[in-house]
Amino acid sequence: MAFQLAYGKYRDEHAIRWEARRGYTHHRVDDGESGALSNDAPILVADGVFDAPRVLKRFRELAAEMPREIADFIAARLQEHPEFHD
Secondary structure (H helix, E strand, C coil): CEEEEEECCCCCCEEEEEECCCEEEEEEEECCCCCCCCCCCCEEEECCCCCHHHHHHHHHHHHHHCCHHHHHHHHHHHHHCCCCCC
């Protein structure tokens, strides 16, 4: 079981991934657009600090149309992240 949640799409896109066997990984999305003539495929690159409380707050604001059991599962995993502090 796993999920990947992308956030910051139009500003500074990142992704948090949780896997039951491996735990959490946090990435920045390199959009492949480093120059005017560059058009590479986006890739995930390792990234540092994950602002778990901010991402959880925004996720809850946008998850209204998701099945409740899936939204609750993801919210619970975000709250269990080591960088989550109330």
